[in-house]
Amino acid sequence: MSNRKLIAISALAITAAIPTLASAADFAAAPCLLREHRVTSVTSYRVEEHIGKATFTRLRGATVFILAEPGLTAEWLQLTLSQQIAEMRGPATMRDCALDVDDVRVQVDSAGTGFSVRLIARDPDKAEEVLRRARLLLG
DSSP: OOHHHHHHHHHHHHHHHHHHHHHHHHHHHSOOGGGGSOEEEEEEEEEEEEETTEEEEEEEEEEEEEEOOTTOOHHHHHHHHHHHHHHTTSSOOOTTOTTOSTTEEEEEEEETTEEEEEEEESSHHHHHHHHHHHHGGGO
């Protein structure tokens, strides 16, 4: 293969990769979607598990209360938060974003003057991390 062909192929490969690198950089620089809303409280989300006759209460994540905004619905909030979680499965990560913990899922319910957003993790260690990161939204 001649040097000209090798240079042309290399240039095409680099040109094709530039939009991918730019979008990954844009995503990494984007803020955590939860920070775009007014969070007024964060509490631990716990569930009861029954094993035989015993009942255990286990931490599963965090419940974040977001104040209502004009035009914001529980369905729209659910959709946008779920989309951000799906986008985070790539190489770009958001440090200290509660949505960027492996295997976290979101459940949004209308709650009077706002929305109750449950960030639910399967693993207890990840649930602790979700709660830690969610508490950062208050500060």
